[in-house]
Amino acid sequence: MSTSLAGQLPSLLAEVSGMSAPREVLHGLITSVVSGTHLVVDAPHADSPALTALRNLVRTLVPTPLGALATTTLSQATTPASLLDSLLVSHGKDAGEVPPDVAAPASLPVVTSGLQLPASSSPGTGGKASALSSAPTSPAGGYFPPLMATDELRRVAPVWMVVGLDMTHKSVQRALLKTLSYGRFSLGGTVYTLPANFVMVAVCTGADAGHVTSPLRDYFLTRVSLGASARIECPYPSAKARSFPYTAGDLVEMRMELARVYLHPDVLAYMKALVYALRQDPCVAEGITARAVPALSMAARVSALLKDRLFVTPADIQIVIGPVLAHRISLTSWSSSDATVLDLLEDHVSAIDPPV
Missing domain, CATH: 1.10.8.80 (Magnesium chelatase subunit I, C-Terminal domain)
Structure with a gap:
């Protein structure tokens, strides 16, 4: 019998009522959530119900309130500003869906390459967030304006599902690459910082992820494929009926186990x-x-x-x-x-x- 929660996770998820997904997709999502990394899902044949079920599966894997999920569908008309704006959610979003037993701790351990870093480190800076955040900035720098107070009403969602990344213009992909590299972005005069262990699930609806630039593909830990015949079933029930296979505290435990x-x-x-x-x-x-x-x-x-x-x-x-x-x-x-x-x-x- 498994002694660690992570060892029991696949079987726990299989017991969630009404949920089923291809093993490759399920393990890819688990890997991203446990390690706090990004995932590419190739889904050229996915219809709207399949994408909705995939979104619900992501919600199920990340316990609320960590699971404030931002979702967006991109196209060739998407601009860098609209892409970055889609990363933001209002404070208290999904608050009515939070079961009382899944309160999140103040911070999660940041896991990178098996090492545990301070929770204040930014995932996009390789654990060097203090040097970046304390360095003087200037509009002449070309990316960040002078630092301002973070927006008190909006924040970056800890989990972001983006559909159609491979369909966007290269300028949009470059903006996302800069955001992941620096661990923060500027929008409307406000600087937003990506949360520790920020997870992005990018769904490519074209033939493959080849239309995503090579430097950006390098930021995704793994890639899985949702074949034409594969089906995902994950209904999203009402708040009272919603159940999680593990809590936010369990996720902290799994990430600490991963570091060991x-x-x-x-x-x-x-x-x-x-x-x-x-x-x-x-x-x-x-x-x-x-x-x-x-x-x-x-x-x-x-x-x-x-x-x-x-x-x-x-x-x-x-x-x-x-x-x-x-x-x-x-x-x-x-x-x-x-x-x-x-x-x-x-x-x-x-x-x-x-x-x-």
């Missing part, structure tokens, strides 16, 4: 060997950046935790390497016309012996 998952030096060396081999492969045009190893490490730790283990095995890396790296990699003309990124990853995994 051990990565043996031999397993880390195996992971780096895979990344190095991919970087040297003439078929790989781009995508294997400095974020590749930390991303693999984070996803492998979550994989171990969901199997009720506090240590990573080579099998965990082999499971997550596809979802973590496939959306980052672009192939060159040297690759076979019928070859895919997943085929390339499988070849490298087969060629490199894991540690015993």
Whole structure:
């Protein structure tokens, strides 16, 4: 029997009344919520009911009041300002839907690459928020005006589901990239800071995520696919009938457990060997950046935790390497016309012996 809450999580979610989802999508969402990272969902065939069910599934995974969910649908007409405005929710939104037993703590531990940082650190700055927030700013800097008080009536939603990111103009994607990189943005003369462990679920409704710029794709931990025949069922009942598989306090516990998952030096060396081999492969045009190893490490730790283990095995890396790296990699003309990124990853995994 599982001793950790994370180990029990998949079965707990399966017991939520009326909810069902493909295993790949469910585990991708769990990985993002537990690690406080971002997820791409390819859903080119998803209809409106499927997207509504996916949104409800995200709500179910993040206990209120942490689960103040902002949702928006983007198009080619979306501007950078309207994109950033869609990140904001009013204070007290969803307040009538908060069960009395899921009160959130003042802050959550920030988990990054298995290390726990102060909750004040911004996820977009790699734990260096203090230097950024204390540095003088100037309108001449080109992005942030002088710091002003945060809007008391609106705040950044801790969870954001955006549909159609691959359909937007590159200027919109650049604005989002800057926001994720700096961990904050300016709108209407006010500076808003992304909350710790901010989670973004980007749903790509085109053929794939290829129309999302490569630097932006690099900010998403994993990518999953909602196939044409896959179905998601997750009704959103009334506030009184709504039940959560875990509380906000449980989420804190899972994130603290994640920080304690051990990565043996031999397993880390195996992971780096895979990344190095991919970087040297003439078929790989781009995508294997400095974020590749930390991303693999984070996803492998979550994989171990969901199997009720506090240590990573080579099998965990082999499971997550596809979802973590496939959306980052672009192939060159040297690759076979019928070859895919997943085929390339499988070849490298087969060629490199894991540690015993």
